[in-house]
Amino acid sequence: MTAQRRLYALLKNGALALYAVFALFPLLWMVILTFKSDAEMLTTTFVFTPTLVNYEEVFLKTNYMRYILDSVIVSGGAVLVSVLAGVPAAYAFARYNFKKKEGIAFQILSFKFAPEILVVLPLYMIYQKLGLYDTYLGLIWVYQLISMPLIIWVVRGYFEDISVEIEHAAQVDGYSWWQIFLKILLPLIKPGLVAAALLCFIFSWNSFTFPLLLAGIQVEPITVAATKYLAQSVVHYGQMAVAATFSALPAIIFAIIIQKHLVRGLSFGAVKG
């Protein structure tokens, strides 16, 4: 019996280990390649002389820092707008009952499921007429499709978790609506709000279709910039690996920070992990 159980545990761990190799080895391989020179790229596998030449090439001789900055500005701006406009809206959806409430809430959610190309083709035309094409503001606006539904639906859930009695008590004590919102509710939802905001940042940071069609010359986020390494005639795989690593790194770090809230955020509050 115990031998059979031990075999069971071994098989389970073995199956997990197989999946872990599939999931994590490509990331490890990417990091390994960043230290390989072009000369050793094709001739060696694991044993080679590590070098920082790829990092020097990418960070000192290309505009990669500017692409990162563009990504930070656009993603950060998108999150800021979504938080400022979305948190009050989330509160209204959680606490008030008004006509067409669920309709409006689902309308906002449905943006998440709209095919990006469908939105982006007409926007390409509109943006060129409005002068928003290839600007920070243009991208920040279209990124609201990614970040606004997420902020509203996730934060709404956190508001709903707070008992309405607390608000009533504060009202009796003479607090105004704004004071209650800022001094009592916001501190209570802060962990959830920070997690939702970071997840929005990750999604905006990772967005590819929007900047591919609506920007690319003046404003160029790293996702679009990194694909250029694929199109070169002589592909520098080491530099490509550096570009990919520094695009993936911030998202992975943020994900570790918010892992407790991740399930709730990823499912838009439908699954409370």
Next chain:
Amino acid sequence: MATPKIQGAADLNTPPLKTRVRPYLIVAPALLITIGILIPFAMAIYFSLTSYTFRQPVANFVGLRNWIRMFQDSQFWNAVWVTLRYAFWSTLVEMVLGLGIAMLLGSLNNRFSRILRVALIFPLMVAPVIGTIIWQLMLQSSVGIIDKFFNLLGVYGMQWGASQKTAMMTVVMIDVWVNCPFVIILILAGIQSLPKSPFESAKIDGGSAWFNFKTLTLPMLKPCILIALLFRLMAALQEFSIIFALTKGGPGDTLMSLSVTAYTRGYMYQKFSSALPFILILWLIVNIAASQIVKAWRKAQYQATGKDLEEPARKKHGRVRKGESA
């Protein structure tokens, strides 16, 4: 006669205008910011009925010409087929593999599984397009390690994305790599919130592991599974960046899904109005699939918990008066 007195009484019954309007005012900024994006939807439908191209930007009304041409076009039917196949395979593999890995992680509580719970999220946080680049570094025959491994097994010259036979398999594999963790962590959260008592009674009754899984675990996890399915299927039907970054739809038209076809026609060839029907059809497919899954989810929620969770905690806490719920 209507006297001021009666008017005053009416005022007491209906809340003052300020409080009635307040929720709309609070929601307005968020709605205004996103509603601008609704304009493209309306425009897309209108321009699909015109002859507008970016080279000849004149919107002559041509009726259903673009639509009829699309339905007569074999490329369209190929695109539908590619889209459905991609969505089917990637979602199926992600759901089955995700459920399996989540069950394994849920049943183990050693240090290895605790580390994996965090580490397995990493691929999900990588942009799909960056994930594709990472897999290029793995699959490329000169720098990649997979070919070296296959060579050891005696398999030479795998073409991956460049061959018509393996292109679909390759993009599906990359999609699974990026998105399977999403299914894993959602279902794992569901497993961890399962009540213990039914499983203890089942243990006493001595049912087989498979029987318990089929009759207990699966029905109770169904809401969670359906949410994962909803998110994955919607995204897989529209997937653009993985296919675009790996092969741009090729070789030939092997991976020309509706999204990639619409992009190629509308943006690369600048044929704006004739690209729109392709993407509008995709939008229709996505909507139909979503509403079916949401319906099934509500039913499963009801069966799993015994109550309709359409209005979850709101009724308990919110300022909701009876008979007023939406």
